[in-house]
Amino acid sequence: MIPVTKPFLPAEREFKAYVKSIWERQWLTNNGPLVNTLELKLKEYLKLDHMLYVSNGTVALQLAIKALELSGEIITTPFSFVATTSSIVWQSCKPVFVDIDAGSFNIDPSKIEAAITSQTSAILATHVYGTPCDIDAIQEIADRYGLKVIYDAAHCFGTRYKNKSIFEYGDISTTSFHSTKLFHTIEGGAVFTRQPDLLKKMALMRNFGYSGVDTFSEQGINAKNCEFHAAMGLCNLPHIDEILKKRKILSTHYRLRLNTLDVQFQQLENADDYNYAYFPILFKSEELMKDSKAKLEQSQIYCRRYFYPSLSALPYVKNVEMPVCDSIASRIMCLPLYHTLTLADIDLICRLLLRIQNFDENEVPKSAHFGTLITDQIESEINTGAIKINASL
Ligand SMILES: *Cc1c(COP(=O)(O)O)cnc(C)c1O
Numbered sequence: 001m002i003p004v005t006k007p008f009l010p011a012e013r014e015f016k017a018y019v020k021s022i023w024e025r026q027w028l029t030n031n032g033p034l035v036n037t038l039e040l041k042l043k044e045y046l047k048l049d050h051m052l053y054v055s056n057g058t059v060a061l062q063l064a065i066k067a068l069e070l071s072g073e074i075i076t077t078p079f080s081f082v083a084t085t086s087s088i089v090w091q092s093c094k095p096v097f098v099d100i101d102a103g104s105f106n107i108d109p110s111k112i113e114a115a116i117t118s119q120t121s122a123i124l125a126t127h128v129y130g131t132p133c134d135i136d137a138i139q140e141i142a143d144r145y146g147l148k149v150i151y152d153a154a155h156c157f158g159t160r161y162k163n164k165s166i167f168e169y170g171d172i173s174t175t176s177f178h179s180t181k182l183f184h185t186i187e188g189g190a191v192f193t194r195q196p197d198l199l200k201k202m203a204l205m206r207n208f209g210y211s212g213v214d215t216f217s218e219q220g221i222n223a224k225n226c227e228f229h230a231a232m233g234l235c236n237l238p239h240i241d242e243i244l245k246k247r248k249i250l251s252t253h254y255r256l257r258l259n260t261l262d263v264q265f266q267q268l269e270n271a272d273d274y275n276y277a278y279f280p281i282l283f284k285s286e287e288l289m290k291d292s293k294a295k296l297e298q299s300q301i302y303c304r305r306y307f308y309p310s311l312s313a314l315p316y317v318k319n320v321e322m323p324v325c326d327s328i329a330s331r332i333m334c335l336p337l338y339h340t341l342t343l344a345d346i347d348l349i350c351r352l353l354l355r356i357q358n359f360d361e362n363e364v365p366k367s368a369h370f371g372t373l374i375t376d377q378i379e380s381e382i383n384t385g386a387i388k389i390n391a392s393l
Helices: 012-025 033-046 057-067 082-090 135-145 196-206 227-257 286-298 323-331 343-356 376-383
Strands: 051-054 073-076 094-097 120-126 148-152 172-176 189-192 279-282 332-335
Touching: 012 033, 012 227, 033 051, 033 227, 051 057, 051 196, 057 082, 057 120, 057 148, 057 172, 057 189, 057 196, 073 082, 082 094, 082 120, 120 135, 135 148, 227 279, 227 343, 286 323, 286 332, 286 343, 323 332
Parallel strands: 073 094, 073 120, 120 148, 148 172
Antiparallel strands: 051 189, 172 189, 279 332
């Protein structure tokens, strides 16, 4: 069986060593030493100063909206995970959808201005599948209209933009460390901001608004995370470069094998370093996508319609037509991608996909170009077989 994703798991003994230390200290949660260490190490790894580890990526979004005191309308993307929209509604704001770009699948900045009204307070955009939005264009519009910008960067661990972590952009960026994400702490998330006052506010909000033993300075909530989750993060972080490298190789292999398949891939040209968080393919029609998905399932290979349906069709928002998003959401599917997936697994998946579209699966292209992102070296390593199937990278 090949699922669409599997969580990365460190060696059991690595986790057990942390659990032993938790037993010795008897400190389980409330800003414990492992939570503090994880925050420090993440800041070091990501080369940024201001982040807070929180209980999950959804609460991170809610904290961001609350801390920026947003009200009225928030311009957002219809092509994301449900939490992007539900957080806006949860904070009593109104999501105003703007259609996406057909190549990047991210919010289309050229359509934002037309959606701005006197009620608009912010833009909340998702870097879909880990690929950066058109950050400059969005910031330029936000500056011109005095709007705040939040990025849902839940897919983005490891993505860099203009030589910095992508978490550095927007007034606040949020991320998720859920088990299905590329870097995870079982459950978890984070908020990032370069503005010290906002960081301080969210730090207070994370812990019920406590500013002293018996004093409260903010309306708060419980957005803390615990020592056990931090322990998983501390176990996983040393493996992150290997995880990123492996995903790049697996994704390149998919691209090479599927070069002749009549599908569209996400355009990636904006990232300095892309994290290969997902491997989406866009079919020519919904029927072809469904057919391919069903055929793969017969071989116990499970893909996911991610994201489907369009968030503009949720029962608790004003339903609007989003022609580009509606069309893409109906035709897109994510292929299996996880650390222990092998090149042989990918060969099998691709053979089946090509067979469905009646392509000759033996006609493997000699080379394919993954934008400008794949180094010639990796490409040639794959082509010459230097990268071994099952190799532990
Ligand atoms: C996973 C995800 C979230 C939610 O994160 P949780 O940690 O599961 O709460 C939010 N937005 C996007 C785009 C996601 O993929």
